[in-house]
Amino acid sequence: MSTYTLNVNGKDRAVEVEADTPLLWALRDTLGLVGTKFGCGLGQCGACTIHLDGVATRACVLPVAAIGRQKITTIEGLDAKHQHPLQRAWQELDVPQCGYCQSGQIMSACSLLKQHPKPTDAQIDDAMAGNLCRCATYMRIRKGIHRAAEIAASEGKQA
Amino acid sequence: MSQAPASLSRRSFLRNSAGGALLIGMSAQGVLAAGARAASPAPGFVPNAFIRIARDGSVTLTSKQPEIGQGIKTSLPMVIAEELDVDWHHVRVVQGDLNLEAYGSQGAGGSNSTPNNYENFRRLGATARAVLVQAAAQTWRVAPGECTTDGGAVLHAASKRRLAYGALVDAAARLPLPEAATVALKNPASFKLLGKRIGGVDNPAIVSGQPLFGIDIQLPGMLHAQYIKCPVPGGSPLSANLDEVRALPGVRDAFIVKGTANLNGLRPGVAIVATSTWNAIRARRALKVEWDDGPGAKHSWADFTAQARKISRQPGTTMLRRDGNVDVALTGAAKTVEAAYSYPFISHASMEPQNCTAWIKPDGALELWAPTQNPNAGQALVSDTCGIAKEKITMHIIRSGGGFGRRLSSDFIVEATAIAQQMKDKAPVKLTWTREDDLQHDHFRPGGFHFLRGGVDAQGRAVAWHNHFVTFANRVSQDGKTSLRNGSGGSLSPDEFPGRWLANCQLEQTALECSVPMGPWRAPGSCVFAWVFHSFIDELAHAAGRDPLAFRLELLGDQDLMPPTVERGQPYNVARMRAVLQTAAAKAGWGKRKFARGQGQGIAFHFSHRGYVAQVAEVTVSQDGQVKVDRVVVASDVGPTIINLSGAENQVEGSVIDGLSTLMFPALDIENGRIVQSNFHDYQLLRIGDAPAQIEMHFVKSDQPVTGLGEPPLPPLAPAVCNAIFAATGKRVRELPLSKVDLSWS
Numbered sequence: 001m002s003t004y005t006l007n008v009n010g011k012d013r014a015v016e017v018e019a020d021t022p023l024l025w026a027l028r029d030t031l032g033l034v035g036t037k038f039g040c041g042l043g044q045c046g047a048c049t050i051h052l053d054g055v056a057t058r059a060c061v062l063p064v065a066a067i068g069r070q071k072i073t074t075i076e077g078l079d080a081k082h083q084h085p086l087q088r089a090w091q092e093l094d095v096p097q098c099g100y101c102q103s104g105q106i107m108s109a110c111s112l113l114k115q116h117p118k119p120t121d122a123q124i125d126d127a128m129a130g131n132l133c134r135c136a137t138y139m140r141i142r143k144g145i146h147r148a149a150e151i152a153a154s155e156g157k158q159a
Numbered sequence: 160m161s162q163a164p165a166s167l168s169r170r171s172f173l174r175n176s177a178g179g180a181l182l183i184g185m186s187a188q189g190v191l192a193a194g195a196r197a198a199s200p201a202p203g204f205v206p207n208a209f210i211r212i213a214r215d216g217s218v219t220l221t222s223k224q225p226e227i228g229q230g231i232k233t234s235l236p237m238v239i240a241e242e243l244d245v246d247w248h249h250v251r252v253v254q255g256d257l258n259l260e261a262y263g264s265q266g267a268g269g270s271n272s273t274p275n276n277y278e279n280f281r282r283l284g285a286t287a288r289a290v291l292v293q294a295a296a297q298t299w300r301v302a303p304g305e306c307t308t309d310g311g312a313v314l315h316a317a318s319k320r321r322l323a324y325g326a327l328v329d330a331a332a333r334l335p336l337p338e339a340a341t342v343a344l345k346n347p348a349s350f351k352l353l354g355k356r357i358g359g360v361d362n363p364a365i366v367s368g369q370p371l372f373g374i375d376i377q378l379p380g381m382l383h384a385q386y387i388k389c390p391v392p393g394g395s396p397l398s399a400n401l402d403e404v405r406a407l408p409g410v411r412d413a414f415i416v417k418g419t420a421n422l423n424g425l426r427p428g429v430a431i432v433a434t435s436t437w438n439a440i441r442a443r444r445a446l447k448v449e450w451d452d453g454p455g456a457k458h459s460w461a462d463f464t465a466q467a468r469k470i471s472r473q474p475g476t477t478m479l480r481r482d483g484n485v486d487v488a489l490t491g492a493a494k495t496v497e498a499a500y501s502y503p504f505i506s507h508a509s510m511e512p513q514n515c516t517a518w519i520k521p522d523g524a525l526e527l528w529a530p531t532q533n534p535n536a537g538q539a540l541v542s543d544t545c546g547i548a549k550e551k552i553t554m555h556i557i558r559s560g561g562g563f564g565r566r567l568s569s570d571f572i573v574e575a576t577a578i579a580q581q582m583k584d585k586a587p588v589k590l591t592w593t594r595e596d597d598l599q600h601d602h603f604r605p606g607g608f609h610f611l612r613g614g615v616d617a618q619g620r621a622v623a624w625h626n627h628f629v630t631f632a633n634r635v636s637q638d639g640k641t642s643l644r645n646g647s648g649g650s651l652s653p654d655e656f657p658g659r660w661l662a663n664c665q666l667e668q669t670a671l672e673c674s675v676p677m678g679p680w681r682a683p684g685s686c687v688f689a690w691v692f693h694s695f696i697d698e699l700a701h702a703a704g705r706d707p708l709a710f711r712l713e714l715l716g717d718q719d720l721m722p723p724t725v726e727r728g729q730p731y732n733v734a735r736m737r738a739v740l741q742t743a744a745a746k747a748g749w750g751k752r753k754f755a756r757g758q759g760q761g762i763a764f765h766f767s768h769r770g771y772v773a774q775v776a777e778v779t780v781s782q783d784g785q786v787k788v789d790r791v792v793v794a795s796d797v798g799p800t801i802i803n804l805s806g807a808e809n810q811v812e813g814s815v816i817d818g819l820s821t822l823m824f825p826a827l828d829i830e831n832g833r834i835v836q837s838n839f840h841d842y843q844l845l846r847i848g849d850a851p852a853q854i855e856m857h858f859v860k861s862d863q864p865v866t867g868l869g870e871p872p873l874p875p876l877a878p879a880v881c882n883a884i885f886a887a888t889g890k891r892v893r894e895l896p897l898s899k900v901d902l903s904w905s
Contacts, residue, residue, distance in 0.1 A: 001408065018408055018441070025437035029383065034375040035368015037560070038436075039510050040594040044839035047510060075368030082367035090366045094358040094805040097813055098228025099365035100372060100510040100560025125848035132839065134510045134561045135228045136816030137809070138850035 004064050008033070009077025019065040024048045026064050027074060035075035035103045039132070046131030049104035050074050056111035058130075075103035078110065085157075086110055089147035097135035105131050109145050118149050204328035206287040206336055208261040209239060209280075216311055216325030218245050223255045223262035224272045225532050226361070227562030228813075229869040230806035231272045233360045235280050237802055241352045242284030242345060244308040245324065252360045257534040257554035265556070267532040268567050268679065270768035270867030273802065277865045282339040287331075289342050294330035295322045347800055356805035361558060373530030373557040374591060376516045382411055384578045384590040385439040387446060388428040388600055391832035393420075393453040393674040395427035400447045404431060407445060409438030416577050422633055422676040423602055425544045425573045432578065436591050455674025455832035460503065463606070463671055463829070467629040471499070471610035475627050475667025480653035483663035485612070488623035492614025494702045495623075500609040500691045502895040503826040504834075506601040507680060508844060511560020513597055515575035518587035524551045525579070526587075529572050530559035537569035541576045563817075564647075564679035568602045598842055599834040602678025603827065605631040605646035609691045619703035621696075621714055623663040626651075631677065632670035645670050646677025648684040654728045655688055656766065657696070659721055660714060674832060681817065682870035685767035686877075690822070690895075693763035693878030698891060707882060708744050708762055712737065731766055732863070735796045739859050740764050740773040742794035746857055747775035754887070757781065757904065758789075761882025763875040769864075770871025771796040774815070776879035780887045784903035786823070788851040788880060791815050794858075795872055798865035801858050810868040811856045818876030820845030823897045843898070 003016045006023075008031065015030045022041075027033040027050075036059055039047030043058040050059045051073035078084050086106045089095075096102045105128065112119055112127035119127070124145050133141065203213040211219040220239055226232035236252045255262055264275065288308055295313035296303040299320060307314045312323045347353075364371045389395060396415050404413040410433045418427030429448055433439035489495050516528040525547050531537050534554045542549045559566050575590040582588060592600075607630050614623040628651050632643040651668055658664055680686060700710035719734040740762075744750070749760060757780050764773035777790040793811050801807045824843040828835040836842040881892040888904045 017435070018438070020441065021435070021437045025435060029435040029437070032377060033368070034370050034377070037372075037510070038374065038512065038591070040839050041440075042594070042838050042840060045510065045594075075366075082363070087366040091358055091362045094356065094362065094809065096228075096359055096362055096365045097230070097809050098510065098559065098561045099359070099361060100228075102365050103368045106366060128847045132510065132844055132846065134508060134563075134817075134844065135809075136813045136820060136845065136850070138816060138845075138847040139812050139854060140809070141847060142850075 004067070006064070006067060006072055007069060008072045009074060015064065017064055019063065021064050022060050023050070023062045023064055023067060023072070024059040027059060033074050033076050037100055037103060039101065045101070046108060047101050047104045049107040049131065051107060051111065054114065056108045075107060078106065084110070085148040085151040086113070086144065089144045089151060093140050093144050093147060095137055095140040095144045097137050101131060101133045105133065105141055109141070109148065112145065113149060113152065117152065119145060202329070204287070204291070204331040206290060207283055209283050210243065210287050212324050212328050214325050214328055216249060216323050218243070218250045218311070220250055220252050221255045222252050223265050225265070225267040225534065225556050225559065226254070227267050227532055227559040227566065229267065229272070229562070230359060230803060230809060231267065233357060234802045234806050235272065235276055236360070237352055237357060238277060238280040239284035241350055242281045243288050245311040247352055247357060249311055254556055254558070257538060257556060259535060265534055267562060268564065270770065270870045273867040274769055274864055281344050282342060285342045285344050286336055286339050289337050290331045290334050291324050291327050293334055294327040298322065298327070298330060350800070353800055353802050354804055357803050358805065371558050372511055372560050373516070373528060374511055374514045374560070376528045376557065376589060378516065378518065378587040381516070381587045381589055382432050382434065382582070383436045383439050384575070384588050385431045385443045385593070386416070386428050386574050386578065386590055387431070387443055387448065388426050389450045389452065390599065391450070391452040391455045391674065392422055392426065392600070392676050393455040394450050395453070396429050397449045397451050399429050399449070404442050404446050407442040409434040410442045412581065413442070414581055419544060420636060422674065423568055423570060423678065424540060425577055426570065430578045430581070432582070432588060440593065452832060453674065458673055458675070458829055458832045460606070460829040463673070464501070464608070466671055467501070467608040470629050470669050471608070471627055475669045477668045479651060479666040479668055480658050481665050482661065485623045485625040485663045485665040488663035489612060489614045489625070492622055493617040495612065495614045496695070496698045496702050497612045498695060498698060498893055500611065500694065500893045502606055502687050502690070504603045504606040504675060504829065505680065505821060505825045505827060506598050506603055506842065507563045507565035508598065508825070508842065509559070509561030509563060509565050512592040512594055513565070513571035514589065514591045515572045516587060516589040517575040517579035519579045519582065519585055521585055523547070524553070525576060526553045526555070527572060527576070528555045528557050530557045530566060531569065531572060532559065532562045532564070532566040533569060536567070537572040540569045540573050544573050545576050545580060547576070563681045564683065565601065568678045570602070594839065595837045598837060602676045604680030604686070605649040605677045607631070607649065607687060611695050613695060613699045615699055615703040619705045619710070621657070621661060621699055624657055624661050625665045627667045627669070630668060630670050631673050631675070633674065633677065634672060643670055643672060647679040648686070649677065650684065651688065652728070653725050654723055656692065656731070657714060659724055659731070660716065675829065682767050682873045685765060685870070685874040686821070689763065689765040689874030690877035690881065693765070693875070694881050694892070697761070697878070697882045697885065701885070706750060708740070708749055711740065711762070711764070732771065735771040735861050735863070736764055736766060736773070738861070739771050739794040739796050742857055742859050743773040743775050743792050746794065746855060747777070747792040749775060757887050759883045759886025761879045761884070761886055763878035763882060765871070765874040767874055768870045769797070769866040770868060772871045772875050774875040774879040776876070776883045778880060778883040778887055780884055780902050780904065782904055784901055786884060786897060786902060788819060790853040790855065791851050791876065791879070792855045792857070793872055795856070795868065796859040796861050797868050797871065798863050799860050800865050802865070807858070807868050808856055811872045812854050814870070814872035815854050815876050816845060816850050818873045819849070819851065819880065822877040822880060822895060823849065826896050826899070
């Protein structure tokens with residue numbers, strides 16, 4: 001076991017784990033940040049999406065030893081008051097069904113909006129292709145991203 | 160699962176509320192504080208196990224049903240809130256634990272939660288409201304009939320007085336409860352909340368990543384388990400390198416669990432218990448097990464297919480229906496069609512893999528945190544298998560990351576318990592299945608084969624229908640005897656449409672024995688029968704040169720109600736089906752639009768789980784055979800009231816896309832008794848780019864009981880899309896999934 005200092009949601013956190021431990025399990029089991037979900041363990045479903053230096057990344061295939069000083073953002077730290085335009089849009093449009101994949105969906109959508117503040121449906125479909133939703137809330141995910149873009153634009157902020 | 164909440168009477172209320180404190184209905188995180196809460200009950204009006212109104216006017220409603228994404232934790236409390244007449248934003252909803260005595264039935268299956276509880280829940284709210292009105296009337300010394308309620312307050316218009324519920328709770332708590340049956344319910348026309356779009360009560364926690372799901376449970380000192388079963392269901396471990404595994408980092412223990420022969424129960428396996436999920440997963444990679452594969456190892460999908468084809472030429476082992484004489488009718492028919500349809504085994508693949516946390520206390524009591532659809536069955540299986548008395552089992556029902564029928568089974572619950580029983584230091588254990596476990600050890604939707612013959616007469620009317628359905632069965636032991644039991648959804652009802660409608664109809668069934676565990680998958684039976692039968696009806700319509708809608712309307716006939724012909728069968732309300740069919744067709748512009756080659760419309764309908772649904776799908780098939788669903792028009796009749804319009808629309812959209820996903824992609828191969836696919840790379844599900852461009856929903860209101868919507872909108876999707884593909888390309892899809900079918904055209 002080794003101790004790694006991870007920068008999670010703006011704070012340095014020490015985790016004592018084996019070097020091959022995926023970030024997903026360090027977040028969930030060691031730090032108690034369970035918003036990042038386990039879906040496949042292969043980077044196939046996107047339920048574990050977090051940001052690494054602002055870039056959407058699959059935490060289930062990212063060993064803790066490979067992270068270094070890169071900044072980790074999880075769903076819990078996306079916005080201090082959980083009022084990110086995507087979080088508001090998701091509630092306004094009642095996007096979730098079971099809700100399990102939605103933290104990953106929101107983290108991927110956030111990356112998309114940074115690149116394309118006003119995305120087209122095609123850009124959404126492209127950017128969100130790595131995030132499965134078994135309940136198939138895809139119609140509302142599309143709407144939710146458009147709505148978040150609208151909220152961000154109306155407030156003159158970047159989503 | 161249809162018993163009423165037992166809590167409407169004053170007597171049971173007193174029994175359940177144990178001196179004023181509601182002992183049930185707390186979150187997993189609150190469980191440890193239960194004792195403290197019981198000792199100092201908060202003041203308030205607690206008319207039954209579902210409602211608590213505090214002095215500050217806040218309303219706490221308990222949701223008794225498991226929440227699996229169907230929205231029941233929001234919709235049933237809305238029913239209470241409507242009749243109680245409180246503002247929704249003053250309501251807090253908490254999840255109840257398993258407690259049948261307090262709550263009545265607690266299971267999420269068969270789209271039953273709504274129909275089985277809707278009227279009772281109205282009465283729960285109305286009864287509490289009546290007491291609050293009486294309390295206000297006594298305070299003001301006026302007749303209760305002069306008082307009205309609105310937004311959590313009683314009003315007396317004549318004297319312009321108003322008392323908030325919070326100010327009435329002490330007076331109300333002293334009054335007797337009226338008989339629920341005597342309490343007046345609202346006129347649905349005056350509903351303020353029901354029919355509106357209300358967001359899910361857990362949405363704030365979902366979008367901010369708060370602990371919510373079974374897999375999120377964390378307890379002090381908790382250990383993490385993996386459970387490794389034989390790749391061939393029915394097999395068991397002979398030996399394993401347990402000493403080597405025990406020496407790996409973070410591993411606390413590794414042991415063989417003997418298990419039982421029940422394919423849906425505690426299957427034999429090897430448990431690894433470690434200090435973290437990853438330590439357990441890593442250790443499992445070093446595990447070497449010698450398995451006794453058992454008799455299931457000889458099975459393969461290719462072999463099942465060959466057997467089914469052979470059987471199709473023989474009489475079925477069960478004659479389900481034999482009306483008239485299909486052979487004579489087919490001989491006399493103007494046109495006949497013969498076709499074989501088949502579909503594979505598939506998995507539920509809920510996004511949250513199966514998991515459960517179990518804690519055996521020093522006194523032998525068991526506490527369970529289970530993302531389950533069927534807590535009562537889980538408790539019973541654990542009790543029977545692990546020898547723990549039911550009254551020593553506390554079952555917390557935790558939100559599930561998807562259900563689709565998978566969590567009606569309780570294998571993961573009994574596994575977690577069996578592992579926890581081995582913990583020498585009485586540590587709580589969370590068992591987490593990997594995706595590979597989840598996909599390869601599901602209780603699968605059975606595959607099936609239908610060998611159909613049909614005929615139409617010179618006027619283009621359907622005159623004969625013959626189906627030999629080859630399905631799957633497991634061998635089960637009961638009372639020392641073994642017998643074959645068909646998989647869930649693997650039995651055809653003699654009354655399934657168009658049985659009952661045709662003078663010459665013969666339905667036969669034969670089951671192939673297999674060791675693949677099977678279980679209910681969203682709209683069991685219906686999810687595949689609708690595809691087969693409405694595809695074949697389409698084949699007959701085209702053979703007759705008829706419009707597929709007109710052909711179907713004629714087939715449904717003029718009779719408004721078709722009585723059942725089997726014991727415990729259901730009447731089929733033809734008038735309701737006709738209405739949704741005509742609505743879907745009209746809204747989609749059926750027959751009024753011209754489509755270019757490669758584009759087309761298809762239509763289908765299906766009755767299941769008390770709901771009547773018709774759909775029209777519009778597709779574009781590219782010349783190289785890629786299918787895009789452009790639009791789906793859905794007409795549903797689930798009664799006069801839609802409880803939560805947002806939730807209902809979610810269920811329809813979700814069902815449509817789930818239906819489409821299942822049509823297009825997933826299939827499991829079986830080789831040497833093993834499931835070949837292992838994760839989402841080789842078990843594909845629909846992703847956002849393949850979702851339809853547009854789904855249009857219409858709710859047809861009928862004067863019938865309010866019923867559920869988690870399943871009925873799924874079955875018609877697949878045949879509607881396949882019928883549209885035929886219209887677009889002339890190609891008939893008779894084998895699933897679509898991704899394996901060549902749909903190219905020139």
